[in-house]
Amino acid sequence: MLFQSAAARSIPRVLRSSASAQARAFSSTSSSAAFQSFLGSRTALVSASALTAGSVAWYTHLYGSLPFIGEVHASAASDHGLHPTSYPWSHNGLMDSFDHSSIRRGYQVYREVCSACHSLDRIAWRNLVAVSHTADEARAMAEEVEYDDGPNDEGEMFKRPGKLADYLPAPYANEEAARAGNAGALPPDLSLIVKARHGGADYLFSLLTGYVDPPAGVEIREGLNYNPYFPGGALGMARVLFDGLVEYEDGTPATTSQMAKDVSVFLHWAAEPEHDERKKIGVKAVILMSTVFLISVYVKKFKWTVIKNRKIFYDPPKH
Ligand code: HEC
Helix, strand or coil, X not given: CHHHHHHHHHHHHHHHHHHHHHHHHHHCCCCCHHHHHHHHHHHHHHHHHHHHXXXXXXXXXXXXXXXXXXXXXXXXXXXXXXXXCCCCCCCCCCCCCCCHHHHHHHHHHHHHCHHHCCCCCCCEHHHHECCCECHHHHHHHHHCCEEEECCCCCCCCEEEECCCCCECCCCCCCHHHHHHHCCCCCCCCCCCHHHHCCCHHHHHHHHHHCCCCCCCCCCCCCCCEXXXXXXXXXXXXXXXXXXXXXXXXXXXXXXXXXXXXXXXXXXXXXXXXXXXHHHHHHHHHHHHHHHHHHHHHHHHHHHHHHHHCCCCCCCCCCC
């Protein structure tokens, strides 16, 4: 009711002012008629934009959000998820690639910690080659895992060591087994988790390092854990990273935050393996496009110069 009545009051006022501005513009004794009509249309455009922006701002001020536009991110304020800090990742810049030593360490953290509960279905062993491992290293890791294959000539399924084309093994055979092993909570597949959560790698890092005791007055159900970054505050995953949990082969001290950072970079790569290539192509495209643009400006000027610089004379017939 309030919205309608106030809108009814405000709309005519704005329309009136724009109409009078137009009238002023048209009635003034400016020299150019074209300029007047331009001014008139600009005023109309500006008032219409101001009216639209004003209505949107006023509606959001009254009701909080626009209708039909749902809140879809994981840490919406209404869910009480603490907004993750924005961290200065070394790959943030327009021309920065991933830190590949960090991807390699992150893979180790995933392998030794997270893979006990989380699958990484979309990553095959071959994807690691030339990213974090050499082909021989990746092949050796794949061969440590047994895969089902077949049927063979007798129609039997058989086991064989993994090869580069195989996908990373999942810890559970199916969703039911995963839930049964985690008190009913399903550990999500981590392949695309960085893209699937608002805040991406920032959220992941905050979540992994953000476990604290619940504040006074907050009751956490048996089997759940308090983490302010998780929407709702209580999640099925307990704190998994503790100082010195893994031993990095490159000698980096394995603190909780170091491991959280490395596994976040690794999972960011997993969700966006084209990242480095994308930025490289981006730079090439900008260089190429701006060169082509400059050439086209020159060609345009060159082609039009005869027309732009000509002068037309009227030479009346002489009697
Ligand atoms: C002991 C099993 C276990 C281990 C180990 C584990 N997780 Fe989880 N994780 C879970 C479960 C269970 C959930 C689902 C929690 C829920 O929905 O309440 C979960 C959820 C998550 C989520 C999703 C949170 C969200 O916003 O929905 C992320 C991200 C995650 N884990 C990352 C990791 C990473 C990274 C590691 C390794 C450092 C790891 N987990 C290790 C069991 C585990």
